Amino acid sequence: MLATxxxxxxxxxxxxxxxxxxxxxxxxxxxxxxxxxxxxxxAGLLGVMHLRTRDDRWDYRSYVAIHMGVIFGVGVLxxxxxxxxxxxxxxxxxxxxxxxxxxxVFLLYVTYYPLRYSIEDPQRRARYASVFAITAGAxxxxxxxxVRLAENLVHPRVLNQTAGDMPGEMRLTFLxxxxxxxxxxxxxxxxxxxxxxARGQLRRLRRLLxxxxxPGGAAPPPIVTVPAKPE
Amino acid sequence: xxxxxxxxxxxxxxxxxxxxxxxxxxxxAVTTFVIFHFGLDRDRLEGELAAGVLWVTILFAAILGIxxxxxxxxxxxxxxxILMAPIERTSLLIAKAGALFTxxxxxxxxxxxxxxxxxxxxxxxxxxxxxxxxxVLADLGxxxxxxxxxxxxxxxxxxxxxxxxxxxxxxxxVMIGAAAATKPLLSIPLETSGVGKWLAVLALYDLIFxxxxxxxxxxxxxx
Amino acid sequence: xxxxxxxxxxxxxxxxGTEAILxxxxxxRYGEREALHAVSTSLEAGRTLAVFGPNGAGKTTLLxxxxxxxxxxxxxxxxxxxxxPRESHRVRPLVGFLSHDPLLYRDLSGRENLxxxxxxxEVADAAARIAHLxxxxxxxxxxxxxxxxxxxxxxxxxxxxxxxxxxxxxLLLDEPRAHxxxxxxxxxxxxxxxxxxxxxxxxTHDVEHGLAEADxxxxxxxxxxxxxxxxxxxxxxxIRGVYGGAVA
Numbered sequence: 110m111l112a113t114x115x116x117x118x119x120x121x122x123x124x125x126x127x128x129x130x131x132x133x134x135x136x137x138x139x140x141x142x143x144x145x146x147x148x149x150x151x152a153g154l155l156g157v158m159h160l161r162t163r164d165d166r167w168d169y170r171s172y173v174a175i176h177m178g179v180i181f182g183v184g185v186l187x188x189x190x191x192x193x194x195x196x197x198x199x200x201x202x203x204x205x206x207x208x209x210x211x212x213x214v215f216l217l218y219v220t221y222y223p224l225r226y227s228i229e230d231p232q233r234r235a236r237y238a239s240v241f242a243i244t245a246g247a248x249x250x251x252x253x254x255x256v257r258l259a260e261n262l263v264h265p266r267v268l269n270q271t272a273g274d275m276p277g278e279m280r281l282t283f284l285x286x287x288x289x290x291x292x293x294x295x296x297x298x299x300x301x302x303x304x305x306x307a308r309g310q311l312r313r314l315r316r317l318l319x320x321x322x323x324p325g326g327a328a329p330p331p332i333v334t335v336p337a338k339p340e
Numbered sequence: 341x342x343x344x345x346x347x348x349x350x351x352x353x354x355x356x357x358x359x360x361x362x363x364x365x366x367x368x369a370v371t372t373f374v375i376f377h378f379g380l381d382r383d384r385l386e387g388e389l390a391a392g393v394l395w396v397t398i399l400f401a402a403i404l405g406i407x408x409x410x411x412x413x414x415x416x417x418x419x420x421x422i423l424m425a426p427i428e429r430t431s432l433l434i435a436k437a438g439a440l441f442t443x444x445x446x447x448x449x450x451x452x453x454x455x456x457x458x459x460x461x462x463x464x465x466x467x468x469x470x471x472x473x474x475x476v477l478a479d480l481g482x483x484x485x486x487x488x489x490x491x492x493x494x495x496x497x498x499x500x501x502x503x504x505x506x507x508x509x510x511x512x513x514v515m516i517g518a519a520a521a522t523k524p525l526l527s528i529p530l531e532t533s534g535v536g537k538w539l540a541v542l543a544l545y546d547l548i549f550x551x552x553x554x555x556x557x558x559x560x561x562x563x
Numbered sequence: 564x565x566x567x568x569x570x571x572x573x574x575x576x577x578x579x580g581t582e583a584i585l586x587x588x589x590x591x592r593y594g595e596r597e598a599l600h601a602v603s604t605s606l607e608a609g610r611t612l613a614v615f616g617p618n619g620a621g622k623t624t625l626l627x628x629x630x631x632x633x634x635x636x637x638x639x640x641x642x643x644x645x646x647x648p649r650e651s652h653r654v655r656p657l658v659g660f661l662s663h664d665p666l667l668y669r670d671l672s673g674r675e676n677l678x679x680x681x682x683x684x685e686v687a688d689a690a691a692r693i694a695h696l697x698x699x700x701x702x703x704x705x706x707x708x709x710x711x712x713x714x715x716x717x718x719x720x721x722x723x724x725x726x727x728x729x730x731x732x733x734l735l736l737d738e739p740r741a742h743x744x745x746x747x748x749x750x751x752x753x754x755x756x757x758x759x760x761x762x763x764x765x766x767t768h769d770v771e772h773g774l775a776e777a778d779x780x781x782x783x784x785x786x787x788x789x790x791x792x793x794x795x796x797x798x799x800x801x802i803r804g805v806y807g808g809a810v811a
C-alpha cells in the first residue's frame with residue numbers, strides 16, 4: 110500500500126505551482142504528523158486499558174505505540190525543517206503553530222524513555238508508564254489549542270486554506286499517503302510487538318532451563334513436617 | 341476532607357519550621373530577576389517581555405518547590421504511614437497540591453513587588469488585582485500538575501532530573517496562558533482586553549488536569 | 564502496664580472461621596521473580612504468629628501485604644474477615660504496623676506526629692490517648708522535641724505509640740525490640756507484647772524470643788514456605804536450619 114502511495118506522490122500529483130517539487134514533502138510530512146499524534150492519543154487509551162485490566166500486554170502495546178510515534182515524530186520534525194527551508198528559506202520557523210505544538214508534544218514524549226528506564230519495579234514501571242501515556246495523551250489536544258491561540262497565523266496552511274480547494278488529484282494523493290502512512294505505522298507496531306513477544310518468550314524459556322539445571326530446584330524442601338491441622 | 345486538612349496542616353507546619361521551600365523559591369526568583377536584568381541589559385520592561393520574564397521566573401522557582409514536595413514522605417518513610425491509614429489516597433494529592441499552591445502564593449507575595457521594583461515604571465498597583473487573578477489560576481495549574489508529576493518522579497531513580505523534564509512541556513499551556521494574560525496588564529498604558537480569553541484557557545487547563553490527576557492518582561499510589 | 568506471662572503455645576482446636584489471618588497460595592511477583600510463592604498459613608484471633616527466615620526470604624513482603632501496602636498477585640488473603648485487596652479499606656483502621664522505619668516526620672515532635680496520625684485514624688479521645696501512650700513508654704518528658712533530636716531508641720518507642728494509637732486488632736511487628744534497651748523493651752511489651760489482646764504477627768531474627776511468644780510458626784526461605792506449624796511442634800534447632808547455618 111505504501112508503495113502505491115509513493116508511486117502516486119511522484120507520478121500522479123501535479124507539482125504545486127509555487128513551491129515546486131519540494132512541495133511533495135507535504136505528502137510525507139503531514140501524514141507522518143497526523144499518524145504520530147493519533148498514535149500518541151491511542152497510546153493513552155491503551156494505558157487506560159492497562160490500568161483497568163492489569164494485563165501487561167496493554168502496557169507493551171502502549172509502549173510500542175509511543176515508541177513508533179516518537180520515531181515518526183523525528184520524521185515530522187526533519188521533513189518539517191526541509192519543507193520550511195525550501196518554502197521560506199529557514200530551517201525552523203516559530204509562526205507555524207502546528208509545528209511548534211508538535212515540537213512540544215515531541216519533547217514531552219521523549220521523556221517517556223527516561224521515565225520507564227528509571228523505575229526498577231517492573232509492575233510499578235508499567236503502571237506509571239500508563240499514567241504518563243494517559244496524561245500526555247490528554248495533553249496533546251490541549252497543547253494544540255493553546256499554541257494555536259497564541260500564534261497570530263500568517264503562514265499558509267496547506268491543509269486549512271486548501272481543505273476545500275485542494276484539487277482532486279492532490280486530495281486523492283494526500284489521502285492515499287495518509288492511509289499508507291497509517292498502515293506503515295501499524296505494520297511497524299505489529300512487527301515490534303511480535304519481536305518483543307518473542308524475546309520475552311525466549312527469556313522465560315532460558316530462565317526455566319536455568320532453574321531446572323540447578324541442584325536446588327525450584328522449592329527448597331520443607332524442613333519441619335507440618336502436622337495435619339486438627340479438625 | 342479532614343484527612344486533606346490534616347496532611348496539609350502537617351506540611352505547612354513542617355515548612356514553617358524548616359523554612360526549606362518558600363525562602364529558597366523567593367531567593368531564586370529575585371536572583372533570577374537580577375540575571376535577567378544583566379542578560380537582557382534592560383532597566384525597564386513592559387508588555388510581553390515583562391510578562392515573559394515574570395512567568396518564566398515563577399515557573400523555574402516553582403520547580404524548586406515541586407521537587408521537594410514529597411521529600412518528607414520519601415526520606416522518612418511517611419508514604420507507608422499515609423497509605424496504611426483509613427483515608428482516601430487522593431487526599432494526599434489534594435493536600436500536596438494545596439501546599440504547593442500556598443507556597444506559590446507566598447512566593448508571588450515576594451516576587452511580584454520585587455519585580456515591580458526592578459522592572460516596572462508604573463501601573464503596577466492598577467494591574468495588581470487582575471494580576472492576582474491570573475496568578476491564582478496559573479498557580480492552581482502548576483500546583484496540580486506539579487503534585488501529580490512529583491508523585492510520579494518520587495518513585496524513579498533520577499527524580500530531580502526527571503521532574504523538570506516532565507513538567508516543562510506539560511505546563512507550557514499554563515505559561516502561554518499566564519504570559520498572554522499578563523502582557524496587556526503590564527503594557528503601558530494598561531489594557532484589559534483579551535485577558536478574559538486567556539483566563540478561560542487557564543481555567544480549562546486547571547479543570548482538565550485537575551480531573552485527570554484525581555482519576556489516576558490512586559494507580560500511582562498502589563503497589 | 565504489667566507484663567503478663569506468655570501463654571504456653573497450644574495446638575489450635577480447629578475453629579475455622581475465627582481466623583484473624585488466612586493465606587492460601589499467596590504469590591507476589593517482582594518482575595519475573597517471585598518474592599512469595601504459594602504461601603499458605605493461618606492464625607487465629609488473639610494468637611501470635613512468628614515469622615522466621617533469612618534476609619530476602621519474603622518476610623517483609625508478607626508483613627506489608629498484611630498491612631495492605633502490597634497486593635497479592637495470586638491466591639487468597641483474608642485479614643480480620645475481609646478479603647484483600649478488595650476490602651482493604653475495612654482492614655486499615657484495625658491494623659497497626661511497626662516497621663523498620665519509625666514512620667515519623669523528623670521535623671515534628673513526637674506529640675505532633677501522634678496527633679497527626681490520630682487525625683488520620685480518627686481516634687476518638689486523641690489527646691488523652693496520646694498522653695497515656697507517652698506515659699506508658701516513658702516518653703512524656705521528651706514528647707515535644709523534634710524527632711531528629713531524639714535517639715533511635717526513643718524514636719522506636721514513639722513508633723510503638725504510633726502503631727497502637729488507634730487500638731488495632733492486628734499488630735504487625737518487624738523486629739519490635741530493635742534499638743530498645745531492656746527497660747524500654749519491657750515498657751513496650753505491655754502495649755505490643757503477648758499480653759495485649761491483639762492478634763500478632765512477629766518477624767524477628769531472635770529465635771528464642773520469637774519461639775517463646777509464638778502460638779504458630781511460619782518459616783520462609785526464598786519466598787517458599789519451609790515450615791508452617793504450631794509452635795509446640797517446632798524447635799529452635801529447626802528454625803536455625805532454615806537459616807542454613809547462618810544463625811541469628
